[in-house]
Amino acid sequence: MVEVMSIxxxxxxxxxxxIVCPQILALTNVRPDHIAELGESLHVAxxxxxxxxxxxxxxxxxxxxxxxxxxxxxxxGGTHVLTVAPDAYSEAVSGLELPYxxxxxxVRLALAVCEVAGVPPxxxxxxxxxxxxxxxxxxxxxxxxxEGVWIxxxxxxxxxxxxxxxxxxxxxxxxxxxxxxxxxxxxxRGDRGDRTAQWCRVISSGSGPDLEWLFVxxxxxxxxVRRVRSRYGDHVQGxxxxxxxxxxxxxxxxxxTGGVVFGFGNIGGLGAALVEYWKEAGEPECLSSSLA
Numbered sequence: 001m002v003e004v005m006s007i008x009x010x011x012x013x014x015x016x017x018x019i020v021c022p023q024i025l026a027l028t029n030v031r032p033d034h035i036a037e038l039g040e041s042l043h044v045a046x047x048x049x050x051x052x053x054x055x056x057x058x059x060x061x062x063x064x065x066x067x068x069x070x071x072x073x074x075x076x077g078g079t080h081v082l083t084v085a086p087d088a089y090s091e092a093v094s095g096l097e098l099p100y101x102x103x104x105x106x107v108r109l110a111l112a113v114c115e116v117a118g119v120p121p122x123x124x125x126x127x128x129x130x131x132x133x134x135x136x137x138x139x140x141x142x143x144x145x146x147e148g149v150w151i152x153x154x155x156x157x158x159x160x161x162x163x164x165x166x167x168x169x170x171x172x173x174x175x176x177x178x179x180x181x182x183x184x185x186x187x188x189r190g191d192r193g194d195r196t197a198q199w200c201r202v203i204s205s206g207s208g209p210d211l212e213w214l215f216v217x218x219x220x221x222x223x224x225v226r227r228v229r230s231r232y233g234d235h236v237q238g239x240x241x242x243x244x245x246x247x248x249x250x251x252x253x254x255x256x257t258g259g260v261v262f263g264f265g266n267i268g269g270l271g272a273a274l275v276e277y278w279k280e281a282g283e284p285e286c287l288s289s290s291l292a
Contacts, residue, residue, distance in 0.1 A: 013052035025053060026113050027061040028106065029163070046070045053079055060084065060113055062105050084112045092121045096128060102137075103166075138167060140176070141282030145248070148258030151176055151285050152278040156187055156267035159195065161202045164264045168209045171262060174287040181212040181259035183251055187271040190219035199265060200227040209262060213254045215239055217247055218270045242270060244277035 002020050004012065016022065030046045050070040053059055055078035063083045071081050089111045093104045107128070114124035133139065140153045153171050158164040171177055186203075188196045202208045204227060214236045216224045221238035229236055237254075239247050247270070251261055263274060 012049070016052050017054040021054065022057050024058050024060060024113060024116060026109060027059060027065060028109065030066050050074055055079055058082060058116065060109065060116065062086070062109055082112070082116070084108050088112065089121055092125050096125055098128065098133075138287070140171075140285040140287050141278040142176075142285045143278065143282035145252040145258075146256055148252060148256050150252060150258050150261055151180070152261045152274075152282060153177075153263060153287075154267075154275045154278070155262060155264045156271035156275065158264060159266065161198065161208065165207075165209070168262060168264075171260065171287060176285055176287065177260045181255050182209065183254060183259055183261050184209055184211040184214045185247070185251060185261060185263045185274070186214060186216045186218075186224070187263065187265040187267070187269065187274075188216060188218040188221060188224055189266045189268055192266055195266065196224060200224060203228040204231050206231060209264070211235075211262070212259065213237070213251075215247070215251050215254075217274075218266065242273075244270065244273040247274060248277060248281075 002022070004015055004020065016025070027049065030049055046066050047070060050066070050073060053074055058080045059074060060082045061084070063085055071083075075081055086105070086108075088108045092111060093107050096107060110128070111121050111124050115121060134157075137157075138153070138155060140151050143150045143152055155164060155167045155171070158167050172182060186199065188199075199208070203214070208231075211232070212235065214228065214232050216222075216228075216236070216238045221240070225236050225238040235254075237250070239250050241247055241250070252258075263271060265271065267275070
């Protein structure tokens with residue numbers, strides 16, 4: 001199994017068509033991330049992905065992930081397309097318990113790929129229960145700070161606003177988080193200016209997370225604070241410190257009674273350092289609605 005990591009469409013096409021040459025290609029999603037390379041619309045991003053799929057391989061994806069126009073083009077070019085229905089493998093998904101949060105759709109796609117490769121769903125599920133989660137997986141920890149109890153959520157690796165908002169909605173609906181104030185921690189990176197600009201637009205328009213406070217950390221947080229102040233007023237603050245403990249103390253000082261800290265934007269740099277701090281200082285918290 002190989003993960004295709006290229007971002008630029010021309011590199012993606014070479015990696016797939018001349019280096020990896022897959023028999024089975026699983027496409028997890030098509031979303032407006034890395035917009036400088038892939039474009040800001042779903043159709044432009046979908047076309048970039050479709051253009052890189054080598055003919056003759058079997059493409060597997062969830063229903064509705066890619067526009068039908070691109071799928072027809074792929075089929076006409078010799079790609080065998082297999083879509084996974086929203087209710088596929090329902091029994092296996094409902095019986096799967098994991099130590100971290102995972103989307104049911106991802107599990108369905110993984111089970112479909114395993115079955116095509118000759119691994120029965122029951123065997124695949126047994127293996128999934130034993131897997132060690134990726135560092136960027138959606139996980140949460142319960143921590144105490146002063147008189148408050150906090151649930152810190154690692155959503156830093158979601159990257160794009162569409163994925164992040166999907167995570168946010170599930171987090172606020174999870175039993176441990178329901179009804180608690182949510183404090184956002186947006187980690188920005190100097191080498192991801194397009195992503196920072198994208199987040200500024202989303203937050204300023206009011207279509208981002210509904211937050212009690214927003215703290216901006218990482219590389220050059222103050223320009224972001226100025227861009228989004230119209231949305232959060234005095235409840236947005238930049239944190240210059242690179243120390244995860246100092247960042248944590250500033251964040252939790254905003255609502256001493258406790259709540260949910262929702263980390264998003266980028267996992268690189270200070271995002272990863274905060275996750276390590278939460279792992280060391282807190283106890284794992286189960287987000288029970290993760291496979292809804």
